[in-house]
Amino acid sequence: xxxxxxxxxxxxxxxxxxxxxxxxxxxxxxxxxxxxxxxxxxxxxxxxxxxxxxxxxxxxxxxxxxxxxxxxxxxxxxxxxxxxxxxxxxxxxxxxxxxxxxxxxxxxxxxxxxxxxxxxxxxxxxxxxxxxxxxxxxxxxxxxxxxxxxxxxxxxxxxxxxxxxxxxxxxxxxxxxxxxxxxxxxxxxxxxxxxxxxxxxxxxxxxxxxxxxxxxxxxxxxxxxxxxxxxxxxxxxxxxxxxxxxxxxxxxxxxxxxxxxxxxxxxxxxxxxxxxxxxxxxxxxxxxxxxxxxxxxxxxxxxxxxxxxxxxxxxxxxxxxxxxxxxxxxxxxxxxxxxxxxxxxxxxxxxxxxxxxxxxxxxxxxxxxxxxxxxxxxxxxxxxxxxxxxxxxxxxxxxxxxxxxxxxxxxxxxxxxxxxxxxxxxxxxxxxxxxxxxxxxxxxxxxxxxxxxxxxxxxxxxxxxxxxxxxxxxxxxxxxxxxxxxxxxxxx
Numbered sequence: 001x002x003x004x005x006x007x008x009x010x011x012x013x014x015x016x017x018x019x020x021x022x023x024x025x026x027x028x029x030x031x032x033x034x035x036x037x038x039x040x041x042x043x044x045x046x047x048x049x050x051x052x053x054x055x056x057x058x059x060x061x062x063x064x065x066x067x068x069x070x071x072x073x074x075x076x077x078x079x080x081x082x083x084x085x086x087x088x089x090x091x092x093x094x095x096x097x098x099x100x101x102x103x104x105x106x107x108x109x110x111x112x113x114x115x116x117x118x119x120x121x122x123x124x125x126x127x128x129x130x131x132x133x134x135x136x137x138x139x140x141x142x143x144x145x146x147x148x149x150x151x152x153x154x155x156x157x158x159x160x161x162x163x164x165x166x167x168x169x170x171x172x173x174x175x176x177x178x179x180x181x182x183x184x185x186x187x188x189x190x191x192x193x194x195x196x197x198x199x200x201x202x203x204x205x206x207x208x209x210x211x212x213x214x215x216x217x218x219x220x221x222x223x224x225x226x227x228x229x230x231x232x233x234x235x236x237x238x239x240x241x242x243x244x245x246x247x248x249x250x251x252x253x254x255x256x257x258x259x260x261x262x263x264x265x266x267x268x269x270x271x272x273x274x275x276x277x278x279x280x281x282x283x284x285x286x287x288x289x290x291x292x293x294x295x296x297x298x299x300x301x302x303x304x305x306x307x308x309x310x311x312x313x314x315x316x317x318x319x320x321x322x323x324x325x326x327x328x329x330x331x332x333x334x335x336x337x338x339x340x341x342x343x344x345x346x347x348x349x350x351x352x353x354x355x356x357x358x359x360x361x362x363x364x365x366x367x368x369x370x371x372x373x374x375x376x377x378x379x380x381x382x383x384x385x386x387x388x389x390x391x392x393x394x395x396x397x398x399x400x401x402x403x404x405x406x407x408x409x410x411x412x413x414x415x416x417x418x419x420x421x422x423x424x425x426x427x428x429x430x431x432x433x434x435x436x437x438x439x440x441x442x443x444x445x446x447x448x449x450x451x452x453x454x455x456x457x458x459x460x461x462x463x464x465x466x467x468x469x470x471x472x473x474x475x476x477x478x479x480x481x482x483x484x485x486x487x488x489x490x491x492x
Contacts, residue, residue: 069081119252183205410432447461
């Protein structure tokens with residue numbers, strides 16, 4: 001009887017003690033964390049709004065520009081994803097920002113992705129002068145603010161869960177390169193060469209688009225373990241929307257989406273830490289928001305009323321549509337308490353394009369005539385042709401490409417304005433699904449058409465706006481797929 005009592009007492013003790021051991025063991029497991037923050041990167045009024053030599057000076061700021069930062073931590077590795085409200089971002093700024101980030105947070109450069117949205121109403125990263133005096137080194141300011149944003153996101157890391165999904169919004173993306181009806185006449189491109197397609201060709205006499213679009217909005221979301229939204233990062237293959245008054249700085253639809261998705265999530269502006277919405281640029285090098293239709297389609301549709309949009313009205317319309325589509329999928333997300341993070345970075349070396357002797361002769365003739373062309377006219381490239389003919393131009397360009405794995409979501413980062421069909425091929429070939437494409441990432445090296453699009457011609461294929469060898473897209477896609485295969489082989 002005494003033995004039985006001792007046995008019962010021992011069993012009861014174990015019943016109370018063992019759960020404690022289990023909880024202790026569980027606490028030793030790595031905790032998944034997430035943190036997000038925004039750094040204001042708005043330049044001063046009077047800065048060069050476009051970053052080009054046109055000297056279009058900003059006189060007003062409609063909405064502030066930001067570096068929107070999300071940091072993920074699986075307990076062993078950290079990943080920083082940064083999207084900046086900029087037209088482009090230089091590789092130099094990214095390299096310097098990553099150095100500061102590594103020093104301050106320990107996150108290695110290959111685990112940091114920094115991209116630009118491609119808003120056309122942002123600023124260039126140049127030294128600004130006023131009345132002959134050095135006024136503002138925006139490049140240095142931008143570098144520091146990107147690093148600060150990541151540091152702040154790290155400071156706000158908290159236990160979190162993560163989910164990802166894919167929405168679709170096909171009504172807001174249109175390929176901007178078109179084959180034209182014979183009635184439109186011959187298409188003259190750069191260097192007065194005859195081309196088969198035209199970019200932004202107007203609205204009549206159109207035959208068919210020269211390429212596809214990607215209607216998917218791939219996104220990931222993180223929330224606290226209590227269910228409070230921390231951040232949502234999306235990517236959509238839309239160049240930008242525009243509709244911004246002249247000389248006005250704005251983050252375009254990208255920022256409106258970020259605000260709207262926060263509203264739909266019920267993220268109070270006063271919540272601490274604040275929710276951060278982010279929209280990155282997908283593969284949109286040949287895609288815009290202007291609906292054009294072939295002559296055959298126009299006959300079917302009949303006369304259509306033309307709507308005149310007020311400033312920012314169209315951008316708001318696109319952003320709200322995208323946010324609503326994302327929220328429909330958000331409601332069905334499967335949330336994960338922990339996922340593994342992994343990254344691969346590679347430097348690719350491409351041959352630089354050089355102009356032919358005929359192209360140089362053409363450029364010298366244009367220069368002699370003192371033509372002042374529009375930025376996308378065929379004469380606009382003559383300065384670039386002459387510059388690229390210089391023997392001092394380095395023969396190769398090094399570019400950084402990255403792949404990241406976040407659980408069963410993959411990210412491919414490319415430093416070009418990438419054509420939609422390239423992004424679609426990447427998604428089709430990726431062993432990890434879904435795949436989020438992010439363009440203008442870790443640098444900006446111009447448009448990236450496919451070899452087939454190069455043969456068709458058009459603005460995006462002209463030397464200067466396209467800087468690398470004609471088959472660079474194929475080499476880049478093969479490299480990224482190989483990197484994704486490597487991530488897939490390592491498992492979750």
